Amino acid sequence: MGPVPDKPTTTTQSDAYPLDAPSAYPAAEIARAWQRERPGIPTESIGIVTPLWRLAKLFADDRRKLLTELGVDPATLDLLSVLRRSGPPYEVNTRELARRTLVTAGAISQRVGRAEAAGLVLRRTERDGSRAVVVSLTKAGHDLVERTVDQVLTREAELVSSLKPDDRELLAGRLQVLLDDVRHRLEH
Amino acid sequence: MGPVPDKPTTTTQSDAYPLDAPSAYPAAEIARAWQRERPGIPTESIGIVTPLWRLAKLFADDRRKLLTELGVDPATLDLLSVLRRSGPPYEVNTRELARRTLVTAGAISQRVGRAEAAGLVLRRTERDGSRAVVVSLTKAGHDLVERTVDQVLTREAELVSSLKPDDRELLAGRLQVLLDDVRHRLEH
DNA sequence: CATGCTACGTTTAGGCCTAAACATTTAGAC
DNA sequence: GTCTAAATGTTTAGGCCTAAACGTAGCATG
Incomplete structure:
Protein backbone atom coordinates (compact mmCIF):
# COMPACT_ATOMS: atom_id res chain seq x y z
CA MET A 1 0.00 0.00 0.00
CA GLY A 2 2.98 2.31 0.12
CA PRO A 3 3.30 5.11 2.64
CA VAL A 4 0.28 6.19 4.59
CA PRO A 5 -0.38 9.85 3.91
CA ASP A 6 -2.74 12.17 5.70
CA LYS A 7 -2.23 10.38 8.98
CA PRO A 8 -4.07 11.45 12.10
CA THR A 9 -2.20 14.24 13.80
CA THR A 10 -3.44 14.04 17.34
CA THR A 11 -0.03 14.64 18.77
CA THR A 12 1.17 18.08 17.82
CA GLN A 13 1.40 19.69 14.45
CA SER A 14 2.81 18.13 11.38
CA ASP A 15 3.98 14.55 11.57
CA ALA A 16 4.72 14.30 7.91
CA TYR A 17 4.68 17.97 6.95
CA PRO A 18 6.99 20.41 8.70
CA LEU A 19 5.84 23.94 9.33
CA ASP A 20 8.24 25.38 6.83
CA ALA A 21 6.28 23.81 4.01
CA PRO A 22 2.93 25.44 4.80
CA SER A 23 0.75 23.52 2.42
CA ALA A 24 2.64 20.53 1.21
CA TYR A 25 0.12 17.78 0.75
CA PRO A 26 -0.16 17.17 -2.91
CA ALA A 27 -3.58 16.51 -4.35
CA ALA A 28 -2.43 12.96 -4.99
CA GLU A 29 -2.28 12.33 -1.26
CA ILE A 30 -5.79 13.58 -0.76
CA ALA A 31 -7.00 11.18 -3.41
CA ARG A 32 -5.06 8.34 -1.79
CA ALA A 33 -6.50 9.19 1.60
CA TRP A 34 -10.04 9.03 0.21
CA GLN A 35 -9.30 5.73 -1.46
CA ARG A 36 -8.02 4.39 1.82
CA GLU A 37 -11.03 5.64 3.76
CA ARG A 38 -13.71 5.06 1.17
CA PRO A 39 -12.48 2.58 -1.43
CA GLY A 40 -14.08 3.02 -4.83
CA ILE A 41 -15.04 6.66 -4.46
CA PRO A 42 -14.42 8.60 -7.70
CA THR A 43 -11.27 10.61 -7.08
CA GLU A 44 -10.19 11.37 -10.64
CA SER A 45 -11.12 15.03 -10.37
CA ILE A 46 -9.04 15.74 -7.28
CA GLY A 47 -5.75 16.00 -9.13
CA ILE A 48 -7.23 18.77 -11.27
CA MET B 1 -2.90 44.42 -35.82
CA GLY B 2 -5.45 41.71 -36.43
CA PRO B 3 -9.00 41.81 -35.18
CA VAL B 4 -9.95 44.24 -32.48
CA PRO B 5 -11.35 42.37 -29.52
CA ASP B 6 -12.92 43.72 -26.39
CA LYS B 7 -14.52 46.57 -28.24
CA PRO B 8 -16.49 49.23 -26.44
CA THR B 9 -20.05 48.06 -25.96
CA THR B 10 -21.92 51.26 -25.49
CA THR B 11 -24.83 50.15 -27.59
CA THR B 12 -26.53 47.24 -25.97
CA GLN B 13 -25.09 44.02 -24.71
CA SER B 14 -22.66 41.85 -26.54
CA ASP B 15 -21.44 43.04 -29.87
CA ALA B 16 -19.00 40.22 -30.35
CA TYR B 17 -20.33 37.83 -27.73
CA PRO B 18 -23.90 36.61 -27.85
CA LEU B 19 -25.80 36.05 -24.64
CA ASP B 20 -25.87 32.31 -25.16
CA ALA B 21 -22.14 32.15 -24.55
CA PRO B 22 -22.16 33.69 -21.08
CA SER B 23 -18.44 34.09 -20.63
CA ALA B 24 -16.77 33.64 -23.95
CA TYR B 25 -13.83 36.01 -24.03
CA PRO B 26 -10.77 33.88 -23.90
CA ALA B 27 -7.87 35.04 -21.80
CA ALA B 28 -5.99 35.64 -25.04
CA GLU B 29 -8.38 38.46 -25.89
CA ILE B 30 -7.87 40.11 -22.56
CA ALA B 31 -4.13 40.05 -23.13
CA ARG B 32 -4.59 41.47 -26.62
CA ALA B 33 -6.84 44.22 -25.28
CA TRP B 34 -4.20 45.23 -22.75
CA GLN B 35 -1.52 45.22 -25.43
CA ARG B 36 -3.70 47.44 -27.55
CA GLU B 37 -4.46 49.84 -24.69
CA ARG B 38 -1.11 49.76 -22.96
CA PRO B 39 1.56 48.46 -25.31
CA GLY B 40 4.44 46.75 -23.57
CA ILE B 41 2.61 45.80 -20.40
CA PRO B 42 3.60 42.32 -19.23
CA THR B 43 0.69 40.09 -20.15
CA GLU B 44 2.32 36.67 -20.08
CA SER B 45 0.55 35.63 -16.91
CA ILE B 46 -2.96 36.32 -18.16
CA GLY B 47 -3.24 33.13 -20.18
CA ILE B 48 -2.55 31.14 -17.03
C1' DC C 1 -54.05 48.80 -25.85
C1' DA C 2 -54.62 45.34 -22.31
C1' DT C 3 -52.35 41.31 -20.49
C1' DG C 4 -48.93 38.59 -18.96
C1' DC C 5 -44.23 37.12 -19.47
C1' DT C 6 -39.53 38.20 -19.45
C1' DA C 7 -35.45 40.93 -18.67
C1' DC C 8 -33.04 43.99 -15.75
C1' DG C 9 -31.00 46.53 -11.94
C1' DT C 10 -31.30 47.25 -7.02
C1' DT C 11 -31.92 46.14 -2.30
C1' DT C 12 -31.77 43.22 1.69
C1' DA C 13 -30.47 39.38 4.61
C1' DG C 14 -27.20 36.25 5.71
C1' DG C 15 -22.79 33.89 5.15
C1' DC C 16 -17.84 33.48 5.08
C1' DC C 17 -13.45 35.53 5.04
C1' DT C 18 -9.32 38.54 6.18
C1' DA C 19 -6.82 41.62 9.13
C1' DA C 20 -5.92 43.18 13.41
C1' DA C 21 -6.33 43.41 18.34
C1' DC C 22 -6.35 40.35 22.44
C1' DA C 23 -5.26 37.13 25.98
C1' DT C 24 -2.60 33.34 27.02
C1' DT C 25 0.77 29.88 26.64
C1' DT C 26 5.26 28.28 25.20
C1' DA C 27 10.16 28.62 24.52
C1' DG C 28 14.60 30.87 24.91
C1' DA C 29 18.17 33.66 26.91
C1' DC C 30 20.57 34.74 30.75
C1' DG D 1 13.89 30.88 38.00
C1' DT D 2 12.75 35.24 35.46
C1' DC D 3 11.87 37.84 31.67
C1' DT D 4 11.13 38.60 26.97
C1' DA D 5 9.71 37.18 22.40
C1' DA D 6 7.25 34.16 19.60
C1' DA D 7 3.32 31.32 18.85
C1' DT D 8 -1.60 30.22 19.26
C1' DG D 9 -6.61 30.42 19.32
C1' DT D 10 -10.44 33.67 19.68
C1' DT D 11 -12.92 37.81 18.94
C1' DT D 12 -14.24 41.89 16.46
C1' DA D 13 -14.79 45.01 12.61
C1' DG D 14 -15.34 45.50 8.00
C1' DG D 15 -15.64 43.84 3.22
C1' DC D 16 -17.51 41.32 -0.63
C1' DC D 17 -20.51 37.92 -2.33
C1' DT D 18 -24.79 35.04 -3.30
C1' DA D 19 -29.67 34.27 -3.24
C1' DA D 20 -33.97 35.98 -3.17
C1' DA D 21 -37.44 39.49 -3.11
C1' DC D 22 -38.80 43.75 -5.47
C1' DG D 23 -40.21 47.20 -8.66
C1' DT D 24 -40.19 48.49 -13.10
C1' DA D 25 -39.44 48.47 -18.20
C1' DG D 26 -39.85 45.88 -22.66
C1' DC D 27 -42.32 43.23 -25.56
C1' DA D 28 -45.20 39.82 -27.84
C1' DT D 29 -50.15 38.34 -28.29
C1' DG D 30 -54.56 38.75 -29.07
Missing part, protein backbone atom coordinates in the same frame (compact mmCIF):
# COMPACT_ATOMS: atom_id res chain seq x y z
CA VAL A 49 -9.60 20.60 -8.98
CA THR A 50 -7.44 20.79 -5.87
CA PRO A 51 -4.29 22.38 -7.32
CA LEU A 52 -6.47 24.61 -9.41
CA TRP A 53 -8.27 25.94 -6.35
CA ARG A 54 -5.08 26.34 -4.44
CA LEU A 55 -3.39 28.22 -7.22
CA ALA A 56 -6.39 30.47 -7.60
CA LYS A 57 -6.36 31.19 -3.88
CA LEU A 58 -2.63 31.90 -3.79
CA PHE A 59 -2.92 34.30 -6.70
CA ALA A 60 -6.01 35.95 -5.23
CA ASP A 61 -4.46 36.36 -1.77
CA ASP A 62 -1.28 37.77 -3.22
CA ARG A 63 -3.11 40.19 -5.44
CA ARG A 64 -5.30 41.33 -2.55
CA LYS A 65 -2.26 42.07 -0.42
CA LEU A 66 -0.54 44.01 -3.16
CA LEU A 67 -3.67 46.01 -3.89
CA THR A 68 -4.25 46.78 -0.22
CA GLU A 69 -0.88 48.50 -0.21
CA LEU A 70 -1.93 50.44 -3.27
CA GLY A 71 -5.22 51.43 -1.69
CA VAL A 72 -7.64 49.51 -3.91
CA ASP A 73 -9.59 46.33 -3.55
CA PRO A 74 -9.58 43.56 -6.14
CA ALA A 75 -13.28 43.81 -6.90
CA THR A 76 -13.04 47.49 -7.75
CA LEU A 77 -9.93 47.04 -9.88
CA ASP A 78 -11.64 44.19 -11.70
CA LEU A 79 -14.47 46.53 -12.61
CA LEU A 80 -12.20 49.39 -13.61
CA SER A 81 -10.02 47.08 -15.68
CA VAL A 82 -12.89 45.91 -17.81
CA LEU A 83 -13.80 49.51 -18.50
CA ARG A 84 -10.21 50.53 -19.20
CA ARG A 85 -9.57 47.59 -21.50
CA SER A 86 -12.68 48.31 -23.52
CA GLY A 87 -10.94 51.41 -24.88
CA PRO A 88 -12.46 54.87 -25.44
CA PRO A 89 -15.03 55.96 -24.48
CA TYR A 90 -14.55 53.53 -21.60
CA GLU A 91 -18.19 52.60 -21.27
CA VAL A 92 -19.77 49.21 -20.68
CA ASN A 93 -23.29 48.34 -19.63
CA THR A 94 -23.93 46.38 -16.47
CA ARG A 95 -25.06 43.15 -18.13
CA GLU A 96 -21.82 43.01 -20.00
CA LEU A 97 -19.90 43.72 -16.82
CA ALA A 98 -21.59 40.81 -15.07
CA ARG A 99 -20.86 38.54 -17.99
CA ARG A 100 -17.20 39.44 -18.10
CA THR A 101 -16.50 39.29 -14.41
CA LEU A 102 -18.43 36.12 -13.58
CA VAL A 103 -20.25 37.62 -10.62
CA THR A 104 -23.97 38.12 -10.06
CA ALA A 105 -25.95 41.17 -11.10
CA GLY A 106 -26.30 42.08 -7.45
CA ALA A 107 -22.56 42.08 -6.99
CA ILE A 108 -22.13 44.34 -10.02
CA SER A 109 -24.68 46.71 -8.65
CA GLN A 110 -22.76 46.92 -5.39
CA ARG A 111 -19.36 47.20 -7.05
CA VAL A 112 -20.55 50.02 -9.24
CA GLY A 113 -22.18 51.68 -6.25
CA ARG A 114 -18.93 51.62 -4.31
CA ALA A 115 -16.85 52.77 -7.25
CA GLU A 116 -19.29 55.55 -7.97
CA ALA A 117 -19.21 56.69 -4.34
CA ALA A 118 -15.42 56.77 -4.63
CA GLY A 119 -15.63 58.89 -7.75
CA LEU A 120 -14.09 56.26 -10.00
CA VAL A 121 -17.02 55.67 -12.34
CA LEU A 122 -20.24 57.28 -13.46
CA ARG A 123 -23.57 55.60 -13.95
CA ARG A 124 -26.21 56.70 -16.40
CA THR A 125 -29.15 55.22 -18.24
CA GLU A 126 -28.46 53.90 -21.67
CA ARG A 127 -31.22 55.85 -23.38
CA ASP A 128 -33.72 58.32 -22.09
CA GLY A 129 -36.32 56.53 -19.96
CA SER A 130 -34.41 53.31 -20.44
CA ARG A 131 -33.75 50.97 -17.59
CA ALA A 132 -30.43 49.73 -18.89
CA VAL A 133 -27.42 51.24 -17.16
CA VAL A 134 -24.09 52.18 -18.67
CA VAL A 135 -21.03 52.60 -16.50
CA SER A 136 -18.18 54.84 -17.55
CA LEU A 137 -14.73 55.54 -16.20
CA THR A 138 -13.94 58.93 -14.67
CA LYS A 139 -10.50 60.49 -14.85
CA ALA A 140 -9.83 59.35 -11.28
CA GLY A 141 -10.83 55.81 -12.22
CA HIS A 142 -8.67 55.89 -15.32
CA ASP A 143 -5.71 57.15 -13.30
CA LEU A 144 -6.17 54.45 -10.71
CA VAL A 145 -5.99 51.74 -13.33
CA GLU A 146 -2.94 53.29 -14.94
CA ARG A 147 -0.97 53.32 -11.73
CA THR A 148 -1.90 49.83 -10.53
CA VAL A 149 -2.34 47.43 -13.43
CA ASP A 150 1.30 47.35 -14.39
CA GLN A 151 2.29 46.40 -10.89
CA VAL A 152 -0.32 43.67 -10.69
CA LEU A 153 0.62 42.14 -14.01
CA THR A 154 4.33 42.44 -13.32
CA ARG A 155 3.88 40.67 -10.02
CA GLU A 156 1.85 37.88 -11.57
CA ALA A 157 4.25 37.43 -14.44
CA GLU A 158 6.90 36.92 -11.79
CA LEU A 159 4.84 34.26 -10.06
CA VAL A 160 4.50 32.19 -13.23
CA SER A 161 8.01 32.91 -14.46
CA SER A 162 9.14 29.36 -13.82
CA LEU A 163 7.20 28.33 -16.92
CA LYS A 164 9.16 28.53 -20.14
CA PRO A 165 7.19 30.27 -22.91
CA ASP A 166 6.37 26.99 -24.65
CA ASP A 167 5.21 25.36 -21.44
CA ARG A 168 3.24 28.43 -20.57
CA GLU A 169 1.41 28.43 -23.85
CA LEU A 170 0.75 24.72 -23.61
CA LEU A 171 -0.70 25.01 -20.13
CA ALA A 172 -2.69 28.11 -21.05
CA GLY A 173 -4.13 26.28 -24.03
CA ARG A 174 -5.14 23.25 -22.04
CA LEU A 175 -6.72 25.36 -19.33
CA GLN A 176 -8.71 27.28 -21.90
CA VAL A 177 -9.93 24.07 -23.52
CA LEU A 178 -10.96 22.68 -20.16
CA LEU A 179 -12.65 25.95 -19.25
CA ASP A 180 -14.67 25.95 -22.45
CA ASP A 181 -15.71 22.37 -21.88
CA VAL A 182 -16.69 22.87 -18.25
CA ARG A 183 -18.65 25.97 -19.15
CA HIS A 184 -20.42 24.04 -21.86
CA ARG A 185 -21.36 21.28 -19.44
CA LEU A 186 -22.68 23.77 -16.91
CA GLU A 187 -25.04 25.24 -19.46
CA HIS A 188 -26.65 21.78 -19.57
CA VAL B 49 -4.15 33.16 -14.25
CA THR B 50 -7.41 34.06 -15.93
CA PRO B 51 -8.63 30.59 -16.96
CA LEU B 52 -7.38 29.26 -13.68
CA TRP B 53 -9.51 31.73 -11.73
CA ARG B 54 -12.50 31.15 -13.90
CA LEU B 55 -12.28 27.39 -13.56
CA ALA B 56 -11.90 27.70 -9.82
CA LYS B 57 -14.96 29.91 -9.67
CA LEU B 58 -17.07 27.63 -11.84
CA PHE B 59 -16.16 24.63 -9.72
CA ALA B 60 -16.74 26.54 -6.49
CA ASP B 61 -20.11 27.91 -7.61
CA ASP B 62 -21.26 24.51 -8.78
CA ARG B 63 -20.18 22.82 -5.58
CA ARG B 64 -21.89 25.47 -3.49
CA LYS B 65 -25.15 24.95 -5.34
CA LEU B 66 -25.00 21.20 -4.97
CA LEU B 67 -24.19 21.45 -1.27
CA THR B 68 -26.97 23.94 -0.67
CA GLU B 69 -29.40 21.30 -1.88
CA LEU B 70 -27.80 18.83 0.50
CA GLY B 71 -28.02 21.26 3.40
CA VAL B 72 -24.33 21.94 3.99
CA ASP B 73 -22.00 24.75 3.14
CA PRO B 74 -18.64 24.28 1.43
CA ALA B 75 -16.61 25.65 4.32
CA THR B 76 -18.09 23.18 6.77
CA LEU B 77 -17.70 20.24 4.43
CA ASP B 78 -14.10 21.25 3.83
CA LEU B 79 -13.47 21.04 7.56
CA LEU B 80 -15.30 17.76 8.03
CA SER B 81 -13.53 16.24 5.02
CA VAL B 82 -10.10 16.87 6.44
CA LEU B 83 -11.15 15.19 9.67
CA ARG B 84 -12.80 12.27 7.88
CA ARG B 85 -9.84 11.71 5.58
CA SER B 86 -7.41 11.66 8.46
CA GLY B 87 -8.88 8.31 9.50
CA PRO B 88 -9.67 7.12 13.03
CA PRO B 89 -9.81 8.67 15.54
CA TYR B 90 -10.78 11.57 13.26
CA GLU B 91 -8.90 14.21 15.19
CA VAL B 92 -6.79 17.08 13.91
CA ASN B 93 -5.51 20.13 15.73
CA THR B 94 -6.42 23.59 14.55
CA ARG B 95 -3.00 24.59 13.24
CA GLU B 96 -3.02 21.57 11.00
CA LEU B 97 -6.54 22.42 9.84
CA ALA B 98 -5.45 25.92 8.88
CA ARG B 99 -2.46 24.55 7.02
CA ARG B 100 -4.51 22.06 5.05
CA THR B 101 -7.38 24.32 4.14
CA LEU B 102 -5.39 27.43 3.22
CA VAL B 103 -7.51 29.78 5.33
CA THR B 104 -6.53 31.97 8.28
CA ALA B 105 -6.58 30.88 11.90
CA GLY B 106 -9.52 33.16 12.51
CA ALA B 107 -11.50 31.45 9.78
CA ILE B 108 -10.74 28.04 11.28
CA SER B 109 -11.89 29.25 14.65
CA GLN B 110 -15.19 30.37 13.14
CA ARG B 111 -15.63 27.25 11.06
CA VAL B 112 -15.08 25.03 14.05
CA GLY B 113 -17.40 27.19 16.13
CA ARG B 114 -20.19 26.81 13.60
CA ALA B 115 -19.63 23.10 13.15
CA GLU B 116 -19.56 22.60 16.90
CA ALA B 117 -22.79 24.51 17.33
CA ALA B 118 -24.31 22.23 14.70
CA GLY B 119 -23.13 19.18 16.59
CA LEU B 120 -20.78 18.04 13.84
CA VAL B 121 -17.48 18.29 15.72
CA LEU B 122 -16.13 18.52 19.24
CA ARG B 123 -13.39 20.78 20.48
CA ARG B 124 -11.04 20.00 23.36
CA THR B 125 -7.61 21.04 24.56
CA GLU B 126 -4.75 18.91 23.43
CA ARG B 127 -3.36 18.32 26.91
CA ASP B 128 -4.48 19.43 30.32
CA GLY B 129 -3.85 23.13 30.73
CA SER B 130 -2.64 23.33 27.15
CA ARG B 131 -3.70 26.03 24.80
CA ALA B 132 -3.60 23.88 21.68
CA VAL B 133 -7.01 22.71 20.47
CA VAL B 134 -7.93 19.40 18.89
CA VAL B 135 -11.06 19.05 16.80
CA SER B 136 -12.78 15.70 16.43
CA LEU B 137 -15.65 14.43 14.33
CA THR B 138 -18.94 13.46 15.99
CA LYS B 139 -21.16 10.73 14.62
CA ALA B 140 -23.40 13.36 13.05
CA GLY B 141 -20.38 14.93 11.39
CA HIS B 142 -19.16 11.58 10.15
CA ASP B 143 -22.59 10.75 8.75
CA LEU B 144 -22.78 14.08 6.99
CA VAL B 145 -19.52 13.45 5.18
CA GLU B 146 -20.54 9.95 4.21
CA ARG B 147 -23.72 11.09 2.55
CA THR B 148 -22.30 14.07 0.69
CA VAL B 149 -18.72 13.43 -0.41
CA ASP B 150 -19.59 10.82 -3.00
CA GLN B 151 -22.02 13.17 -4.66
CA VAL B 152 -19.53 16.01 -4.70
CA LEU B 153 -16.73 13.93 -6.16
CA THR B 154 -19.03 12.25 -8.65
CA ARG B 155 -20.22 15.62 -9.85
CA GLU B 156 -16.72 16.97 -10.21
CA ALA B 157 -15.48 13.88 -11.99
CA GLU B 158 -18.27 14.52 -14.48
CA LEU B 159 -17.15 18.11 -14.99
CA VAL B 160 -13.62 17.05 -15.93
CA SER B 161 -14.69 13.97 -17.83
CA SER B 162 -13.71 15.46 -21.16
CA LEU B 163 -10.09 14.86 -20.22
CA LYS B 164 -8.77 11.46 -21.18
CA PRO B 165 -6.85 9.79 -18.32
CA ASP B 166 -3.48 10.60 -19.86
CA ASP B 167 -4.37 14.22 -20.44
CA ARG B 168 -5.81 14.45 -16.99
CA GLU B 169 -2.63 13.17 -15.39
CA LEU B 170 -0.51 15.42 -17.52
CA LEU B 171 -2.50 18.50 -16.59
CA ALA B 172 -2.66 17.48 -12.93
CA GLY B 173 1.10 17.06 -12.91
CA ARG B 174 1.77 20.41 -14.48
CA LEU B 175 -0.60 22.17 -12.13
CA GLN B 176 1.06 20.56 -9.13
CA VAL B 177 4.50 21.61 -10.36
CA LEU B 178 3.30 25.17 -10.87
CA LEU B 179 1.63 25.16 -7.47
CA ASP B 180 4.79 24.03 -5.75
CA ASP B 181 6.79 26.68 -7.53
CA VAL B 182 4.37 29.50 -6.81
CA ARG B 183 4.18 28.48 -3.18
CA HIS B 184 7.94 28.46 -3.02
CA ARG B 185 8.14 31.96 -4.48
CA LEU B 186 5.56 33.26 -2.02
CA GLU B 187 7.64 32.10 0.91
CA HIS B 188 10.24 34.61 -0.34
